[in-house]
Amino acid sequence: xxxxxxxxxxxxxxxxxxxxxxxxxxxxxxxxxxxxxxxxxxxxxxxxxxxxxxxxxxxxxxxxxxxxxxxxxxxxxxxxxxxxxxxxxxxxxxxxxxxxxxxxxxxxxxxxxxxxxxxxxxxxxxxxxxxxxxxxxxxxxxxxxxxxxxxxxxx
Amino acid sequence: xxxxxxxxxxxxxxxxxxxxxxxxxxxxxxxxxxxxxxxxxxxxxxxxxxxxxxxxxxxxxxxxxxxxxxxxxxxxxxxxxxxxxxxxxxxxxxxxxxxxxxxxxxxxxxxxxxxxxxxxxxxxxxxxxxxxxxxxxxxxxxxxxxxxxxxxxxxxxxxxxxxxxxxxxxxxxxxxxxxxxxxxxxxxxxxxxxxxxxxxxxxxxxxxxxxxxxxxxxxxxxxxxxxxxxxxxxxxxxxxxxxxxxxxxxxxxxxxxxxxxxxxxxxx
Numbered sequence: 001x002x003x004x005x006x007x008x009x010x011x012x013x014x015x016x017x018x019x020x021x022x023x024x025x026x027x028x029x030x031x032x033x034x035x036x037x038x039x040x041x042x043x044x045x046x047x048x049x050x051x052x053x054x055x056x057x058x059x060x061x062x063x064x065x066x067x068x069x070x071x072x073x074x075x076x077x078x079x080x081x082x083x084x085x086x087x088x089x090x091x092x093x094x095x096x097x098x099x100x101x102x103x104x105x106x107x108x109x110x111x112x113x114x115x116x117x118x119x120x121x122x123x124x125x126x127x128x129x130x131x132x133x134x135x136x137x138x139x140x141x142x143x144x145x146x147x148x149x150x151x152x153x154x155x
Numbered sequence: 156x157x158x159x160x161x162x163x164x165x166x167x168x169x170x171x172x173x174x175x176x177x178x179x180x181x182x183x184x185x186x187x188x189x190x191x192x193x194x195x196x197x198x199x200x201x202x203x204x205x206x207x208x209x210x211x212x213x214x215x216x217x218x219x220x221x222x223x224x225x226x227x228x229x230x231x232x233x234x235x236x237x238x239x240x241x242x243x244x245x246x247x248x249x250x251x252x253x254x255x256x257x258x259x260x261x262x263x264x265x266x267x268x269x270x271x272x273x274x275x276x277x278x279x280x281x282x283x284x285x286x287x288x289x290x291x292x293x294x295x296x297x298x299x300x301x302x303x304x305x306x307x308x309x310x311x312x313x314x315x316x317x318x319x320x321x322x323x324x325x326x327x328x329x330x331x332x333x334x335x336x337x338x339x340x341x342x343x344x345x346x347x348x349x350x351x352x353x354x355x356x357x358x359x360x361x362x363x364x365x366x367x368x369x370x371x372x373x374x375x376x377x378x379x380x381x382x383x384x385x386x387x388x389x390x391x392x393x394x395x396x397x398x399x400x401x402x403x404x405x406x407x408x409x410x411x412x413x414x415x416x417x418x419x420x421x422x423x
Contacts, residue, residue, distance in 0.1 A: 007318060011285055018281055069282070070321060070363060097358075104361035105325050108282045140177055147176040 008068045012038045015109050027113045039064045042078070043113060051121040058083055060116070061092075062109060072103035074144050075112060084126040087119060091136045093143040094119075095129070097150040190235060197246050197314045198232040200422070206230075218394035223386060223412070223421075226396075230412060231420040237364035240371065240411070240418045241324045241331075246314050247409040247420045248381050253297060253306045263294055265380065269330060276333050286329065289322035325363065327375060332356040334374040345370045366416055372401050382407040386421060388414050 005013065016038070019029045026046035034041040041062040047053025059079035065071045077083060077092035087095040098107060098115055129135065139146055203224045210216035231246075233239040252259040270287045274280050293313055300306040313319045335342050339352035346355050359365050360374075367375075376383055382405030386396045400407050410421040 007285075014281055014285075069285075102358050102362055104328075104357070105363065106278060106282050106286070106329055106361055108279060111279065111282075145177050145180055147179060 006066060008064065008066050009038055011069055012064060016041070019110060024110060024114050024117065026117065027110075029109075039066075041109070043109070045113065045117065047083075048117060048121045052123055052126055053083060053120050056081060056083070060113070062112075069105040069107075072099055072144070073109065073112065074142055075099055075116075076143060083120060084128055085120060085123050086127055086129055089129055089132055089135055089139075091139070093135075093139065093146070095148050095150075097148070100144060100148055101150065187236070194232065194234045195315055196234050196242060196317065196320050197311065197420075200229045200231055203227050203230050203421070215390055215394075216388070219388050219396050222395045223388065226386075227410065227412075227421045227423055229422045231422075233417075233419055235417045237366050238321070238324045240367035241327045241375070242314065242320065243411055243418045243420045244372075244375055244379075244381075244383065244409060245323050245327050246310065247411070248379055249294075249297065249310055250307060251408055253310065254303055259298065262379070263298060266291060266294055269333075272337075273329060273333050276336055278329065278333070283329065286322050286326040289319060290326040293319060293323060321363070327378075328361055328363070330378040331371055331375045332360045334378040335360065335370070338374075338377075342370060342374065345373075367418070369401070376401050376405075381409055383409040383411060385411050385413050385418075388412060 016029065016031070016034050019027075020031050023029070026048060028044045030042040030044070041064075043060040043062060045058045045060055047056040047058070058077055058081055061076050061078045063074040075094060075096075077088060077094065082088060082090055082092050089095075094116065096115060096119060098104075098112065135146075204220065206220045206223070207217060210220060231243075233243045233246075248262075252262050270283065273283055273287075296313070297306050297310060300309055314323070335352055335356050343352050346352065350358070359368075360371060372383065372385070383401050384407035385399050385401065387399065388396045391397075410423065412419045412421050
């Protein structure tokens with residue numbers, strides 16, 4: 001298993017081990033599924049205590065290309081509960097700059113999870129993005145094929 | 156992490172379908188592919204006068220090429236992929252150090268200790284290690300070759316293998332980011348707008364393919380303890396290329412040619 005690993009697989013294997021051993025609070029990875037296919041992970045995320053999402057749980061899907069970590073992972077919310085949030089579309093697409101323009105190979109699955117937890121936790125009012133209906137109808141299945149406009153608001 | 160820019164999709168112009176996005180991105184990818192297939196990451200040595208062929212009929216540029224050719228004999232082109240400064244700077248620094256064992260050794264020691272500095276600044280150890288290990292691995296491979304010409308050939312090979320070359324670029328980006336953050340009081344005056352030095356590093360220094368400005372160069376020079384002279388060639392008036400030493404007043408050991416948004420390596 002180890003000898004034929006590509007650099008991206010080696011890196012993902014390392015990240016997976018670290019996430020299993022030392023996950024951020026409220027975050028857990030489906031280890032069995034990830035071990036079967038290192039290029040696609042499901043991550044469970046609990047809404048943080050004291051936030052609008054307390055008591056809710058969410059699922060994130062991470063897809064990696066063989067150019068990871070130079071290519072960013074494709075990250076979407078999946079499953080029956082998509083968080084209602086100004087930067088999360090009802091099809092699960094997330095508008096977060098580190099997933100596209102500001103991705104760096106020094107970031108990681110863990111850093112992305114922490115960023116999403118923080119994005120949810122700082123929300124003051126649960127509402128969908130203003131352009132949700134239009135976007136969901138016309139977008140590509142892959143959120144990385146959307147050209148996002150990032151403006152630094154603190155929501 | 157809460158300060159990361161967040162946003163909404165680019166759907167403000169409702170007449171355009173989102174497929175427009177796909178077309179733009181597909182076109183960008185096609186251009187990137189054409190560039191990567193036609194220009195090596197770091198090219199072979201060629202005479203500075205070879206620049207003339209790019210500017211036939213353009214008197215301003217031709218005069219500047221002549222001026223440049225009077226100061227420098229040859230150059231190496233680098234691939235214009237947004238990483239050119241970092242790639243050119245690391246390559247040129249190492250190429251020079253290979254001819255001086257003593258300086259190479261102190262550079263090696265500096266590199267060896269750099270991981271701890273980055274960890275102290277809050278970089279995640281296990282993502283960092285990948286890049287650090289490759290960086291040190293390359294330095295070790297070069298150090299083990301006794302013949303300078305052989306070592307330089309190895310350097311050239313390594314820098315043209317994307318797997319190694321990009322790892323070297325990432326590590327220098329991280330070292331540059333660390334330098335900026337260590338001296339954030341000084342560097343904050345060079346950043347426009349509301350961004351903090353840390354934000355700037357996350358958005359403009361650490362991500363691959365983002366172009367380098369003065370501020371990147373100053374910090375990279377300081378991180379590698381190396382002085383650089385940049386020769387500027389643009390459409391500005393006059394027949395001579397202007398030059399700038401960074402840090403100011405240094406004795407430059409690396410010479411780079413700057414043409415709008417691109418850096419190549421120059422040799423005296």
